[in-house]
Amino acid sequence: MPTSFLPYEPNQTFLLPPSPSEWLPENHLVYFVMEIIDRLDLQKFYTRYDGDGRRNQPFDPALLVKVLVYAYATGVFSSRKITRKLYEDVAFRVVGAGHFPAHRTICDFRLRHLAELKELFVQVVRLAKELGLVKLGTIALDGTKIKANASKHKAMSYGRMQEQEQKLKEEIEQLLERARITDAQEDAQSGSDQTEKELPAELQRREGRLAKIQAAKARLEQRQAEADREAGRHPDDQQRRGDGAGRPFKRPFGEPEKKAQDNFTDPESRIMKMGTAFEQCYNAQAAVDGESQLIVASELTDNAADSGELVPMIEAVNSTVGHLPQRALADSGYRSERAFAELEDKGVEGLVALGREGKDRPAIDPEQYPASARMAERLATAEGQAHYRRRKAIVEPVFGWVKHVLGFRQFSLRGLTKVKGEWSLVCLALNVRRLQVLQT
Numbered sequence: 001m002p003t004s005f006l007p008y009e010p011n012q013t014f015l016l017p018p019s020p021s022e023w024l025p026e027n028h029l030v031y032f033v034m035e036i037i038d039r040l041d042l043q044k045f046y047t048r049y050d051g052d053g054r055r056n057q058p059f060d061p062a063l064l065v066k067v068l069v070y071a072y073a074t075g076v077f078s079s080r081k082i083t084r085k086l087y088e089d090v091a092f093r094v095v096g097a098g099h100f101p102a103h104r105t106i107c108d109f110r111l112r113h114l115a116e117l118k119e120l121f122v123q124v125v126r127l128a129k130e131l132g133l134v135k136l137g138t139i140a141l142d143g144t145k146i147k148a149n150a151s152k153h154k155a156m157s158y159g160r161m162q163e164q165e166q167k168l169k170e171e172i173e174q175l176l177e178r179a180r181i182t183d184a185q186e187d188a189q190s191g192s193d194q195t196e197k198e199l200p201a202e203l204q205r206r207e208g209r210l211a212k213i214q215a216a217k218a219r220l221e222q223r224q225a226e227a228d229r230e231a232g233r234h235p236d237d238q239q240r241r242g243d244g245a246g247r248p249f250k251r252p253f254g255e256p257e258k259k260a261q262d263n264f265t266d267p268e269s270r271i272m273k274m275g276t277a278f279e280q281c282y283n284a285q286a287a288v289d290g291e292s293q294l295i296v297a298s299e300l301t302d303n304a305a306d307s308g309e310l311v312p313m314i315e316a317v318n319s320t321v322g323h324l325p326q327r328a329l330a331d332s333g334y335r336s337e338r339a340f341a342e343l344e345d346k347g348v349e350g351l352v353a354l355g356r357e358g359k360d361r362p363a364i365d366p367e368q369y370p371a372s373a374r375m376a377e378r379l380a381t382a383e384g385q386a387h388y389r390r391r392k393a394i395v396e397p398v399f400g401w402v403k404h405v406l407g408f409r410q411f412s413l414r415g416l417t418k419v420k421g422e423w424s425l426v427c428l429a430l431n432v433r434r435l436q437v438l439q440t
Helices: 029-038 043-047 061-073 079-088 090-096 103-112 114-130 158-190 201-230 310-321 337-346 370-380 382-388 391-405 416-438
Strands: 138-147 155-157 261-263 270-274 277-289 295-301 327-330 349-352
Touching: 029 061, 029 090, 029 114, 029 416, 043 061, 043 114, 061 079, 061 090, 061 103, 061 114, 061 416, 079 090, 079 103, 103 114, 103 416, 114 295, 114 310, 114 416, 138 270, 138 310, 138 391, 155 158, 158 201, 158 261, 201 261, 277 310, 277 391, 277 416, 295 310, 295 416, 310 327, 310 337, 327 382, 327 391, 337 349, 337 370, 349 370, 349 382, 370 382, 391 416
Parallel strands: 138 327, 327 349
Antiparallel strands: 138 277, 155 261, 270 277, 277 295
């Protein structure tokens, strides 16, 4: 007897419209995202539309917030890809509820509401605290380098800028001289009443390139001047202070080193080491709760070093959650005598490595570095070692989830302020995913 197959009629229409709630299992992430967002205060997203009086109805901000959070929680970061998912992906169609905002609408909404999305991150952490998931007995800090939306091949060193600036000026002068000779010859033949022609394409290209190089050169000089002022220098100094016989400075005030670089695509990003290669990056920071592995504070800098971020991250935790942690764990990249002393003043027990793990380190002079000496004493105890060993298991999996589960390895936005907002959105999305796991 012939095999009987289940009916298959791809062109069959529905007699009654299906319910979206039947398309996915009840425990699907998209329903959890929608539930969490509905519990948050979104009033600031609506404030921009108060008294607007526009005739066309804009999309509900709640819709766009849910779409963005779900998109980032599932590894979709491009506004164009999000728009395509709203048509093709069942879960996105559930959260979109029959709406299909264009990619420009999604992109503009994200850019306009970066500050409000940062506040949603804070609200989710506080919600987790109310649910008893965030204890803040122990937190672990760490940073990771994430590629900027810029290529390292679009960067140039200060020394190279000086060479190119001079070369372009000479080429522009040569082209202008050629143009003057040509104009004089044409005037002699046709008269001087000819309409002025546009600049030759070669000249326009070189002048545009020169303007970009001069702008990048000025940025480097401004940054160097700020660094010199912080170091105690002033514009008129020529030699080091001392007994009057100080040696002259290697460079004038505000002059960068020849190897200092600036990027033309995203000038606020910096060259940083990632594994074995150097890339245009930002340094993303996270403080992670030891019990729930939720991110309780997120920051981002354009400095590759972590040494100045220990106290700011502790203060960010206090600002987000409302109180300081009992204990903070961090690797040797956060080592700083001044930061250790500030932690003690705040009543936070710090356990920060003083050197590379497994390597012998020289003895610390308690007279010169008293806070570091006390840190070494805490790390030498069995209790201190037991606490510090938890650091890797608390914070490093979180960055693994960011890069391997979400797949977030490069920022979509450019500029320090915008990138900070996007990093907050990434941390918000990851916390929502983590909350679902903790509550099941």
